[in-house]
Amino acid sequence: SFIPPxxxxxxxxxxxxxxxxxxxxxxxxxxxxTEDSTRKCMEMLAGPDGELPDKLKNLEPRLLExxxxxxxxxxPNVRWDDIAGLEHAKKCVTEMVIYPLLRPDIFQxxxxxxxxxxxxxxxxxxxxxxxxxxxxxxxxxxFSISASSLTSxxxxxxxxxxRALFGVASCRQPAVIFIDEIDSLLSQRKSEGEHESSRxxxxxxxxxMEGCGSGNEQILLIGATNRPQExxxxxxxxxSKRLYIPLPSHEARAWIVxxxxxxxxxxxxxxxxxxxxxxxxxxxSGSDMKNLVKEASMGPLRxxxxxxxxxxxxxxxxxxPISLQDFVNALQQVRPSVSPDExxxxxxxxxxxxxxx
Ligand code: ADP
Numbered sequence: 001s002f003i004p005p006x007x008x009x010x011x012x013x014x015x016x017x018x019x020x021x022x023x024x025x026x027x028x029x030x031x032x033x034t035e036d037s038t039r040k041c042m043e044m045l046a047g048p049d050g051e052l053p054d055k056l057k058n059l060e061p062r063l064l065e066x067x068x069x070x071x072x073x074x075x076p077n078v079r080w081d082d083i084a085g086l087e088h089a090k091k092c093v094t095e096m097v098i099y100p101l102l103r104p105d106i107f108q109x110x111x112x113x114x115x116x117x118x119x120x121x122x123x124x125x126x127x128x129x130x131x132x133x134x135x136x137x138x139x140x141x142x143f144s145i146s147a148s149s150l151t152s153x154x155x156x157x158x159x160x161x162x163r164a165l166f167g168v169a170s171c172r173q174p175a176v177i178f179i180d181e182i183d184s185l186l187s188q189r190k191s192e193g194e195h196e197s198s199r200x201x202x203x204x205x206x207x208x209m210e211g212c213g214s215g216n217e218q219i220l221l222i223g224a225t226n227r228p229q230e231x232x233x234x235x236x237x238x239x240s241k242r243l244y245i246p247l248p249s250h251e252a253r254a255w256i257v258x259x260x261x262x263x264x265x266x267x268x269x270x271x272x273x274x275x276x277x278x279x280x281x282x283x284x285s286g287s288d289m290k291n292l293v294k295e296a297s298m299g300p301l302r303x304x305x306x307x308x309x310x311x312x313x314x315x316x317x318x319x320x321p322i323s324l325q326d327f328v329n330a331l332q333q334v335r336p337s338v339s340p341d342e343x344x345x346x347x348x349x350x351x352x353x354x355x356x357x
Contacts, residue, residue, distance in 0.1 A: 037065065037069075038061050038062065038065050041061070041064060041065040041068050041069065042061060042064070042065075044068065045064060045068065045168065045171060053171050055167045055170055055171065056164075056167050056168065056171065059160070059163060059164045059167055060160065060164070063157075063160055063161055063164040064164050064167070064168060066161070066164070067143070067161070067164045067165050067167075067168045068168060071143050071144060071145050071165060072141060072142070072143050072168065072172070073132075073135075073141075073142045073143070073144060074141065074142075075136075076131075076132035076133075076135050076136055076142045076144075077132070077136065078129050078132035078133045078136055079133055079136055079137070080133050080137060082129065082133070083126050083129050083130065083133060084126075084248055084252040084253075084255040084256045084259070084286065085248050085249050085251065085252025085255070086126060086130070086245065086246075086248075086252070088356065089119075089130065089243050089244075089245060089356075090130075092241075092243060092355070092356060093117070093130065093134060093243070094137070096113055096114070096117070096241055097113060097117055097134060097138070097220050097241075098134060098137050098138045100112075100113040101138035101139075101140055101174045101176075101218060101220060102138055102139070104174075104216070104218060114240035114241050115209075115212055115217075115219065115220060115221060116209065116220075116221045116222075116223070116238045116239040116240055116241070117220065117221070117222045117223070117239065117241045117242075117243065118182070118222075118223045118224075118225065118228070118231075118236075118239035118241065118242040118243065119131070119222060119223070119224045119225075119243055119245050120224070120225050120226070120228040120242065120243070120244060120245065120346065120349070120350075120354075121226070121244050121245035121246055121247075121346055122226060122246075122247060122285055122337075122338040122342065122343065122346065123226045123285065123287070123337065123338070124285035124286055124287025124288060124337065125245045125246065125247060125248065125285050125286050125287075126245060126248075126286050127180075127224040127245050128144070128178070128180065128224065130222075130245065131144065131176065131178035131222045131224065132144075132178075134176055134220070134222065135176040135178075138174060138176065138220075139174070140173075140174040140175055140176045140218075140220070141169070141172040141173075141174070141175045141176070142175075142176050142178065143165060143168070143169055143175060143176065143177045143178065144177075144178040144180070145165065145177075145178075145179060145180070146179075146180040146181050147179050147180065147181045147182050147183075147184045147185035147186075148181045148184045150162065150185065150201060151184060151185070151198055151201065155197070156197045158197070158198070158201040158204075159197070159200045159201045159204040162201065162204050162205050162208055163204060163208070165177065165208075166208040166211065166212065166219070169212075169219050170212075170217060170219060173217065173218040173219060174218035174219070174220075175218065175219045175220070176219075176220045176222060177212075177219060177220070177221050177222065178222045178224065179221070179222070179223050179224070180224050181224070181225060181226075182223030182224060182225050182231075182235075182239075183225040183226075183227045183228070183230040183231055185201070185202060185205055186202065186205070186206075186223075186231055186232065186234075186235035187230045187231070187232070206234070206238070209221055209238050210238070221239075223235075223239050228242075228346070228349045228353070229345065229349055236353060241355050242353055242354050242355050243354070243355055243356060244346065244347075244350040244354045244356065246346070247283065247284070247285055247286075247338065247343070248284075248285070248286050248289065250278045250279070250282075251278075252286075253277075253278045253281055253284065253289050254274050254275065254277075254278045256286055256289045256290065256293075257269075257274055257277060257278070257289060257292075257293055258274060260289075260290060260293045261293065261297075261322065264297075266297060266321070266322055268321030268322055268323075269322070269323075269324065269327075273323075273324040273327075276324065277292075277324070277327045280327075280328075280331055281331070281336075283336040283338065283340070283343075284334075284336045285336070285337060285338060287337075288334060288335075288336055288337055291334045292327065292330050292331065292334045295329075295330035295333050295334050296322055296326040296327045296329070296330040297322055297326070298326075299322060299323070299325070299326030299329060299330070300319040300320045300321070300322060300326070301314070301319060303320070304318060304319065
């Protein structure tokens with residue numbers, strides 16, 4: 001598959017015109033393989049008549065291929081049941097966006113849904129999982145890209161890639177476009193030397209957003225951010241539903257610990273053990289909990305290594321079950337990644353701009 005033109009070995013030399021970046025081409029053998037995969041991709045995007053849809057005709061094949069291979073995910077494979085807690089958010093999302101995607105005929109006129117959803121809150125709380133689950137539950141094609149990659153990797157080409165992204169999405173409806181770190185694209189801060197290209201990127205993005213909200217397009221745009229306060233009024237207006245995705249509750253943390261261990265057949269803790277782990281992890285995010293479980297699960301292995309056992313001769317059966325003490329030790333290593341101050345900021349913003357505040 002294609003590698004986007006990144007800084008580094010493949011970057012254009014200093015002074016080369018940004019925006020005229022050509023695809024890095026390998027030796028001729030690679031070239032043939034690349035042309036082959038581009039052709040396959042074009043075939044996949046073509047309509048029944050074998051022609052590319054009008055929307056895609058003027059877009060560069062390599063960008064369409066990048067969208068199809070790297071950004072589009074046919075089966076994100078996350079279901080509501082994989083996400084701990086967040087019951088309220090799940091319920092709202094179901095009514096606000098999943099039902100309308102499943103039954104566009106009912107959700108018209110007064111019932112027409114907003115086409116933009118913002119998920120905001122601390123990092124590692126399940127925003128990306130929710131985006132994937134929405135696509136899964138609504139049987140929609142999922143497109144996922146981090147906004148910062150548009151500005152950093154695709155220097156000068158972000159605008160064209162955005163056009164390709166929305167173009168392919170409109171040929172793959174219903175579609176969910178998930179933009180992580182959306183603040184970096186729609187930030188209200190005018191950076192000092194804001195490049196012409198990043199201004200164009202922002203404008204293009206806003207135009208595409210307006211477009212997917214009009215007519216009968218079945219495209220839902222989901223923006224995720226850890227920095228909602230960076231979004232300006234125009235961005236907030238376009239992301240008309242704004243859901244706070246908070247840190248997991250005590251029960252949700254218990255669910256995460258149990259399900260991660262159970263999945264690997266390693267759940268040997270009692271209910272009381274799990275309860276005391278959750279009492280000790282107030283303020284931990286879902287991904288902090290995942291890291292904690294990872295660290296704790298190393299305990300039994302480390303113990304064998306300390307006893308001088310050789311890694312090549314250890315059988316999984318030699319390891320004792322994971323204990324509460326492993327978690328106590330892991331708590332020293334894995335600290336919560338969100339501070340109480342930051343939490344206060346999310347809560348303030350939720351009160352002011354959130355849809356469910
Ligand atoms: P975000 O997009 O909010 O930064 P992610 O959705 O990428 O966070 O979550 C990162 C990882 O943390 C997930 O892959 C999952 O393992 C774990 N996680 C976070 N929140 C939850 C949750 N509510 N339920 C289950 N796992 C979670």
